[in-house]
Amino acid sequence: MASRPAAGKRPPASPGVRLSLRDPTVRALLYQVLAIAGVALVAWYLISNTIQNLETRKIASGFGFLDREAGLPVGEAMIAYSPADSYLRALIVGVLNTLRVAVVGIVLATILGALIGIARLSKNWLLARAATIYVEVARNLPLLLQLIFWWTVFRDIFPGPREAYHPIAGVFMSNRGLQFPSLIDDPAHVYIVAAFLVGIVVAFFLRKWAQRRQDATGQQFPVLWSAVALVFGLPALVFLAAGAPFRLDVPSLQGFNFVGGSNLTPEFAALLVGLTLYTGAFIAEIVRSGILAVSYGQTEAALALGMRRGFVLRLIILPQALRVIVPPLTSQYLNLTKNSSLAVAIGYPDLVNIANTTINQTGQAVEGIAIIMAVYLTVSLSISAFMNWYNRKIALVER
Amino acid sequence: MKKIALMAAGAALTFAASATPGLAQSTLEAVKSRGALACGVNTGLAGFGAPDSQGVWKGLDVDMCRAVAAAMFGDANKVRYVPLTAQQRFTALQSGEVDMLARNTTWTLQRDTALGLDFVGVNFYDGQGFMVPKKLGVKSAKELNGATVCVQPGTTTELNLTDYFRANKMTFKPVVIEKLEEVTAAYYSGRCDVYTTDRSGLASTRATGPNPNDHVVLPDVISKEPLGPAVRHGDNRWADVVRWTFNSMLEAEEMGITSKNIDQMLNDTNPAIQRFVGKTGDFGKMLGLDEKWSYNVIKQVGNYSESYDRNLSPLGLERGINALWKDGGVMYSPPMR
Numbered sequence: 001m002a003s004r005p006a007a008g009k010r011p012p013a014s015p016g017v018r019l020s021l022r023d024p025t026v027r028a029l030l031y032q033v034l035a036i037a038g039v040a041l042v043a044w045y046l047i048s049n050t051i052q053n054l055e056t057r058k059i060a061s062g063f064g065f066l067d068r069e070a071g072l073p074v075g076e077a078m079i080a081y082s083p084a085d086s087y088l089r090a091l092i093v094g095v096l097n098t099l100r101v102a103v104v105g106i107v108l109a110t111i112l113g114a115l116i117g118i119a120r121l122s123k124n125w126l127l128a129r130a131a132t133i134y135v136e137v138a139r140n141l142p143l144l145l146q147l148i149f150w151w152t153v154f155r156d157i158f159p160g161p162r163e164a165y166h167p168i169a170g171v172f173m174s175n176r177g178l179q180f181p182s183l184i185d186d187p188a189h190v191y192i193v194a195a196f197l198v199g200i201v202v203a204f205f206l207r208k209w210a211q212r213r214q215d216a217t218g219q220q221f222p223v224l225w226s227a228v229a230l231v232f233g234l235p236a237l238v239f240l241a242a243g244a245p246f247r248l249d250v251p252s253l254q255g256f257n258f259v260g261g262s263n264l265t266p267e268f269a270a271l272l273v274g275l276t277l278y279t280g281a282f283i284a285e286i287v288r289s290g291i292l293a294v295s296y297g298q299t300e301a302a303l304a305l306g307m308r309r310g311f312v313l314r315l316i317i318l319p320q321a322l323r324v325i326v327p328p329l330t331s332q333y334l335n336l337t338k339n340s341s342l343a344v345a346i347g348y349p350d351l352v353n354i355a356n357t358t359i360n361q362t363g364q365a366v367e368g369i370a371i372i373m374a375v376y377l378t379v380s381l382s383i384s385a386f387m388n389w390y391n392r393k394i395a396l397v398e399r
Numbered sequence: 400m401k402k403i404a405l406m407a408a409g410a411a412l413t414f415a416a417s418a419t420p421g422l423a424q425s426t427l428e429a430v431k432s433r434g435a436l437a438c439g440v441n442t443g444l445a446g447f448g449a450p451d452s453q454g455v456w457k458g459l460d461v462d463m464c465r466a467v468a469a470a471m472f473g474d475a476n477k478v479r480y481v482p483l484t485a486q487q488r489f490t491a492l493q494s495g496e497v498d499m500l501a502r503n504t505t506w507t508l509q510r511d512t513a514l515g516l517d518f519v520g521v522n523f524y525d526g527q528g529f530m531v532p533k534k535l536g537v538k539s540a541k542e543l544n545g546a547t548v549c550v551q552p553g554t555t556t557e558l559n560l561t562d563y564f565r566a567n568k569m570t571f572k573p574v575v576i577e578k579l580e581e582v583t584a585a586y587y588s589g590r591c592d593v594y595t596t597d598r599s600g601l602a603s604t605r606a607t608g609p610n611p612n613d614h615v616v617l618p619d620v621i622s623k624e625p626l627g628p629a630v631r632h633g634d635n636r637w638a639d640v641v642r643w644t645f646n647s648m649l650e651a652e653e654m655g656i657t658s659k660n661i662d663q664m665l666n667d668t669n670p671a672i673q674r675f676v677g678k679t680g681d682f683g684k685m686l687g688l689d690e691k692w693s694y695n696v697i698k699q700v701g702n703y704s705e706s707y708d709r710n711l712s713p714l715g716l717e718r719g720i721n722a723l724w725k726d727g728g729v730m731y732s733p734p735m736r
Contacts, residue, residue: 056633057633058632071557072552074575075574075575155588155589160589256545257545346576360552
């Protein structure tokens with residue numbers, strides 16, 4: 001940019017270029033400067049106006065409220081929380097609850113979507129039709145309606161805790177949710193989890209080695225079975241070596257509620273089922289379109305080479321279909337995460353729910369909304385970044 | 400180039416100069432020129448603010464809105480009701496979406512200061528209580544250890560609840576739902592053992608819900624809940640109008656003026672009554688209203704006891720502490736003179 005239009009007094013860097021609006025470079029630069037100035041002006045107007053209004057109405061501002069005692073009751077928390085904790089901790093509880101439902105929802109919706117997508121292409125008339133009906137119903141009804149429907153179902157069809165269904169020992173189903181036994185913590189559990197992770201890493205490298213060996217020599221190695229043995233066998237060995245530390249905290253009815261064990265609330269269940277079924281329908285269509293995008297000639301060619309059906313799907317069709325599937329799948333993951341904010345309607349304590357209450361108790365709406373926006377932006381951009389990385393990995397390598 | 404830069408700078412300056420905040424106008428003038436009062440009310444709490452089967456808003460808080468409209472326009476129907484949940488109410492008032500809040504809102508220090516509100520009076524003295532199904536056999540709130548409690552978020556109720564259980568070394572599981580209809584539906588479906596809110600709200604929910612006799616309101620009152628109308632902080636003339644509209648309803652009850660007899664009272668020779676109905680004095684001018692303001696309030700809405708009898712007596716709520724000071728309650732209007 002030798003011809004930057006500077007203060008005007010300095011001589012132009014090269015004698016041939018003059019500051020003129022007919023020069024496209026100058027024009028482009030001018031438009032950009034004007035656009036940036038315009039945006040900055042609007043931003044400045046909005047911010048200063050807000051600050052001034054807050055001041056004239058003596059509304060408190062700033063993030064100091066985060067340290068204050070919240071006093072909010074929160075129904076379910078993944079970390080220890082009591083109303084004596086700060087607003088910050090309450091908000092973290094909300095973020096974790098949002099992530100919990102989003103992560104589990106994404107995994108379940110992907111599995112469901114893949115199965116339904118394949119089922120719609122099935123030659124079995126009944127299966128294909130059933131899948132079609134599910135997809136059309138689930139994606140054509142508003143999500144909020146579905147959430148309230150599932151919440152009402154979980155709330156109303158199960159009896160109260162004193163008459164809870166009791167299918168197997170230690171498991172209770174009532175309108176307070178699903179109560180089931182949980183493991184009592186033992187120091188050995190850390191090592192078992194570590195062994196599980198080590199198993200996964202070793203299995204990963206084993207697969208790479210087996211692939212290289214097959215490329216070089218043509219010899220195959222039973223990767224699947226050895227991976228299963230590694231991933232589950234190692235933790236099992238550690239478990240036995242530690243003397244099988246297995247004690248359960250079994251729930252029992254005491255007074256109003258169940259005491260002990262873990263609990264899956266109707267609110268979480270309704271949100272999870274609603275989000276999974278709704279997003280799963282969209283993912284099913286994406287999977288179907290991905291598979292259809294691979295021409296049938298490929299299958300025929302592979303079969304003509306003598307490949308087995310399973311190999312055809314795994315080695316020929318899926319790698320090509322994934323290139324079509326992954327980009328729209330990213331949008332669905334983002335949608336599921338953002339839609340989880342509808343939890344407010346059914347009382348699941350997600351981020352929006354807790355932030356709303358915080359706004360109400362402290363009156364600091366601007367700060368509260370800013371926090372909500374920052375968290376969703378961070379989560380969404382992280383999902384996007386991961387999926388883009390994965391997409392680049394599986395994309396067609398062009399030479 | 401220079402010309403354009405100059406023009407851009409000029410435009411920026413003009414824009415900046417016009418960038419003064421809105422809402423500088425006083426609410427009183429804004430409401431007058433709009434011709435209707437935007438009043439924030441409950442989304443549906445029988446007795447305080449709820450539409451009836453014809454869609455007409457009824458309730459003690461609704462009467463507060465109607466009284467202010469009657470004082471300002473001489474027509475109690477010039478109200479635009481904005482139903483607000485517990486969480487929406489303060490933002491709606493702060494942002495100017497409503498001119499006043501008459502939505503059984505508890506007067507607290509934090510709301511009066513940090514939230515930028517001004518409470519202008521108390522139109523109902525309440526306290527928080529608990530409702531439980533009779534079949535649980537609970538007799539006192541002290542027996543609620545371990546219970547699941549349905550509660551609305553963003554309320555003092557929510558905070559009192561946690562305080563009460565902490566103070567009594569008890570635990571509870573909260574089910575926190577914003578919409579009143581949903582939270583009561585959760586209670587009636589058995590999702591919660593207990594529903595907690597102000598005792599007036601419990602009475603209203605119990606009376607309008609299924610099988611009122613299967614549910615009891617426990618005798619414990621765990622908090623003070625002075626409910627009253629609120630306006631934005633710092634607009635004193637508007638606060639005066641709302642405050643004295645409410646006081647006029649108390650004053651009328653004390654002087655025995657009702658919507659039925661106020662036309663005869665116009666000819667009464669008692670100087671206090673003459674001032675009240677606007678025959679003498681200039682209270683209206685002091686408030687920025689016309690002299691018939693209090694006459695219109697009582698003629699069209701009625702005094703406090705008429706409003707109470709119309710809205711809260713059918714729910715079985717006795718006057719109790721909400722009686723006038725001379726009848727043993729705490730309702731007391733500063734003198735209108």
